[in-house]
């Protein structure tokens with residue numbers, strides 16, 4: 001645990017320098033060999049099998065998806081998992097546009113054709129003119145794009161497609177009010193995944209990988225698609241049943257599959273365009289995400305404030321005194337009563353307090369008028385339902 005003066009942050013992936021610089025060297029040690037870290041900074045490294053040390057107080061994912069992180073198990077330990085909503089959405093949108101164009105204009109196979117040309121061919125011009133006939137495509141304008149998942153990425157994809165002259169239909173049963181407001185009014189609301197697959201010529205998936213979205217596109221609903229349709233998956237491997245998708249391609253139930261997640265099932269399929277998980281790999285997105293999560297992490301480690309955690313409510317309070325206690329607890333009755341009684345018994349006067357909940361998780365920040373002794377923290381931690389307690393005095 002940090003002594004209030006310095007924090008150790010274990011870094012599991014390559015994180016942009018711009019982000020790491022937000023954790024000043026005087027106060028933070030960052031790197032891949034940090035022992036007993038206070039926090040872990042990660043991109044796509046799979047943490048499910050990792051033994052996450054008891055010292056860890058927070059996880060920061062420099063990106064959007066958190067399916068590589070054991071969020072439920074961390075919640076039980078009162079550990080927030082931060083991410084960077086929207087930090088890489090523009091990068092993904094641009095790659096989705098590239099994917100649509102690559103598929104609609106047959107660009108990968110055209111490129112392979114050109115790479116195979118012989119510079120010594122005396123009839124090169126004629127070979128090219130003959131060859132190009134095989135790659136005639138179609139224009140995106142006036143075709144229908146179906147977007148499944150209208151969050152940060154999906155909304156930008158829908159907007160860009162409308163600007164390209166496409167018709168757009170969208171499906172998202174859990175759309176937030178903010179996301180709904182940010183959608184262009186031309187986006188037609190679809191009734192179901194099936195509605196989208198049946199009626200769109202191009203379908204782009206932008207959902208998180210959850211139990212409910214695993215194999216969202218499967219043999220049963222792939223059958224509804226047009227034989228020349230293009231399916232784009234920049235969400236996650238697992239959202240599409242790849243075995244069923246390959247069968248649909250082979251059975252001419254689907255025209256082309258564009259995705260960011262190559263695997264042995266789809267490699268080298270002539271009508272699959274696969275990229276090596278490049279969606280967020282731009283300088284801009286890498287900087288944005290790293291800066292966002294580094295700042296969120298720093299404010300949490302130093303002040304207990306929570307912004308953009310996927311398993312905690314947003315809770316933020318300006319410092320009212322030098323002595324702050326941050327408590328993560330189960331969202332059950334009488335927690336606040338027990339916390340304030342424990343503090344009162346120790347003679348502590350509460351200066352300011354904020355408590356919020358989100359689902360099963362509640363989080364409380366309490367500023368008190370005098371220093372908190374270790375036995376009080378032990379007593380707070382012993383309250384049934386309290387998951388984590390941190391003492392965050394401002395160092396002199």
Ligand SMILES: NC(=O)C1=CN([C@@H]2O[C@H](COP(=O)(O)OP(=O)(O)OC[C@H]3O[C@@H](n4cnc5c(N)ncnc54)[C@H](O)[C@@H]3O)[C@@H](O)[C@H]2O)C=CC1
Nearest residue numbers: 064065149150151152153172174175206207208235279280
């Ligand atoms: N290829 C890459 O490099 C990247 C991939 N991603 C993937 O894209 C996903 C989406 O990213 P964002 O848009 O930033 O996240 P987001 O959280 O802003 O949006 C996700 C949307 O999916 C919706 N959704 C959830 N379940 C659904 C369902 N069953 N049907 C339809 N919609 C559903 C949610 O309501 C939400 O609006 C991420 O979770 C991640 O897996 C994100 C960024 C980069």
Ligand SMILES: O=C(O)C(=O)COP(=O)(O)O
Nearest residue numbers: 043044063064065280281
């Ligand atoms: O943000 C996401 O969900 C991504 O998939 C990006 O992954 P990456 O940070 O490039 O490993």
